[in-house]
Amino acid sequence: MKYAYYPGCSLEKNANAYHKSSLAVAGRMGMELEEVNDWNCCGATEYMSISILPAYSLIARNLALASGQDVDDGKLVAPCSACFLNLSKADATMAEAPDFAALVNKSLAAGGLHYEPGSVKVRHLLQVIVDDIGYDRVEQLVQRPLYSLRVAPYYGCLIVRPGYGGEWDDPEYPMSLDHLMRRLGATVVDFPLKAHCCGGHMTQISEPVALDMCRRLLKNAHDYGADVIATICPMCQLNLDAYQEAVNRHFGTNFHIPIVYFTQLMGLAFGQDPRTLGFGSEFISAAPALAKIGAEPPEEPRKRRAPKEGLPMPSMPEEE
Numbered sequence: 001m002k003y004a005y006y007p008g009c010s011l012e013k014n015a016n017a018y019h020k021s022s023l024a025v026a027g028r029m030g031m032e033l034e035e036v037n038d039w040n041c042c043g044a045t046e047y048m049s050i051s052i053l054p055a056y057s058l059i060a061r062n063l064a065l066a067s068g069q070d071v072d073d074g075k076l077v078a079p080c081s082a083c084f085l086n087l088s089k090a091d092a093t094m095a096e097a098p099d100f101a102a103l104v105n106k107s108l109a110a111g112g113l114h115y116e117p118g119s120v121k122v123r124h125l126l127q128v129i130v131d132d133i134g135y136d137r138v139e140q141l142v143q144r145p146l147y148s149l150r151v152a153p154y155y156g157c158l159i160v161r162p163g164y165g166g167e168w169d170d171p172e173y174p175m176s177l178d179h180l181m182r183r184l185g186a187t188v189v190d191f192p193l194k195a196h197c198c199g200g201h202m203t204q205i206s207e208p209v210a211l212d213m214c215r216r217l218l219k220n221a222h223d224y225g226a227d228v229i230a231t232i233c234p235m236c237q238l239n240l241d242a243y244q245e246a247v248n249r250h251f252g253t254n255f256h257i258p259i260v261y262f263t264q265l266m267g268l269a270f271g272q273d274p275r276t277l278g279f280g281s282e283f284i285s286a287a288p289a290l291a292k293i294g295a296e297p298p299e300e301p302r303k304r305r306a307p308k309e310g311l312p313m314p315s316m317p318e319e320e
Contacts, residue, residue, distance in 0.1 A: 001132060004066040004076040004120070005033035008083040008234075009041050015080070015234035017278020021263035022079050022125060024277055028141055028270050029133050033077060036066050042086040046201065056100075057107035059090040063122075064108055064115040079125040079263075081158040081233035087122045092164035124159055126232050126262065127168050130176045135183045143271030145185025148294040151265065152189050152226035153177040154217070156236045157197040171195070177262060181230060184269040187298060189224040193217055198236040203243060208250070214239055215247045218255045227289040230262045237261060241283045258286035268293075 011019035026033050039062050047055040066076045078084040094101035095117035105114050123131075129138065154177075161171040169176045174195055178188045198217060202210035217240060221229050231237045241259040248255055259282060267277040268290070279286055 001030065002032040002034060002071045003123075003128065004069045004071045004074075005035045006039055006042075006062060006066065006076055006078045006083060006087065007035065008078065008080040009044075010080055010234035010238075014238055015261075017264060017281045018079055018234060018237070018261045019278075021261055021267050021277040024272055025263050025266045025270060028267075028272070029129070029137065031128070031133070034069060034071060036062060036069065036076070038065060042080075042083045044082060044086075044201075048086075053103055053107065056090050056093065057104050059086050060094065060104045060108060060115045061111065061113060063087060063091060063120050064113040067115060067119045074120050075128070076120045076122050077125050077128055078122060079232075080235075081124065081156055082235060084122060084124045085158045085164075087120075088164040091117055091120060091122060124232070126159070126177060126180070129266075130180060131168070135179055138180065138266070139183040142184055142269045144269055144293075145297070146181075146265060146269050146293055147185050147297045148292050149186045149265075149289065150189050150225055150227040150292075151181045151186040152191040152221040152224065152229045153181055153194055153262075154191065154221075154229050154231045154236060154240075155195050156231065156233045157195060159232060160195060177230065177232065180262065181265065184265060185297065186265065186269075189221070189226050191221060191224060191226070193220040198233075198239040200235055200239075203239065207246075210239070211243060211247050211250045214243055215251055215253065218244065218247060218257055219253070221257055222255060226257060227292055228258045228260055228265075228286060230265055231259060232262055244284055256284055258282055258284045258289050260286050 007019055023033065040058060043055050043058045078087055094104060101117060108114055155174050160169045160174045172195060181188050193216060196217065197213060199210040199213035202213065229240060237259050244255055247253060264277045264279060268274060
């Protein structure tokens with residue numbers, strides 16, 4: 001399967017571990033990722049509120065470039081959640097507003113480009129792995145199961161909503177990453193805040209507010225006994241990893257939870273070299289957590305029977 005690949009700015013710098021591990025596991029799964037030639041920044045999150053036409057033109061340029069690539073069914077893969085959102089949003093907005101699309105294409109024409117809305121199908125890397133590769137194939141590739149590693153799957157706020165390309169997971173309580181981590185042999189802990197915001201660029205606006213948003217997520221993972229938090233977004237990884245010590249200083253906490261990319265854990269389970277997956281570049285070292293991985297699966301905890309006089313408890317989404 002051949003896909004156009006949009007790495008985005010973060011994956012070339014601070015999120016290089018995501019880039020390395022994405023390419024490594026994609027190759028193992030038989031995915032061919034062809035990087036979009038001469039791609040540019042998607043504008044991150046702020047540009048939309050500053051100048052809308054240049055912002056959409058900036059994004060649409062990437063879509064126009066991707067539409068000219070010889071890939072399967074026009075599929076464009078974006079590992080970064082912010083890039084995924086912006087690319088999806090630009091495509092959907094141009095389709096819904098032809099007059100605005102004409103203005104965007106007028107801007108693109110200055111560079112000899114044109115984009116027809118809908119000609120590119122923007123997908124997040126997690127969605128491609130889950131829907132196109134499938135859990136069964138991923139499980140077949142596992143050589144070193146992540147037994148005894150307690151993982152908190154963190155989706156962030158961008159990937160499953162608002163769903164410009166169609167809803168593919170529950171927007172309030174997504175489960176696709178949970179299922180994927182279980183197929184790798186990991187123990188997935190309950191993480192009620194899994195789809196809450198990490199604060200994004202709030203660190204540049206109000207650091208106390210940003211640190212509290214990070215603290216809530218770290219505390220939630222800590223309370224449920226997570227060894228690591230697995231993320232799918234460079235901004236989420238940066239905030240929870242790079243600002244974790246600042247959170248500890250500000251609130252007097254003592255969190256030491258490694259924040260890793262889900263593709264790094266996939267590569268580890270596939271038996272790939274941790275160094276080629278980017279391990280070691282994180283601020284909070286993942287080494288102590290990864291040392292907990294065992295050779296045998298942990299014993300299943302016994303489920304406690306609810307007392308007869310107790311109130312009925314709500315059921316959680318079915319585990320795969």
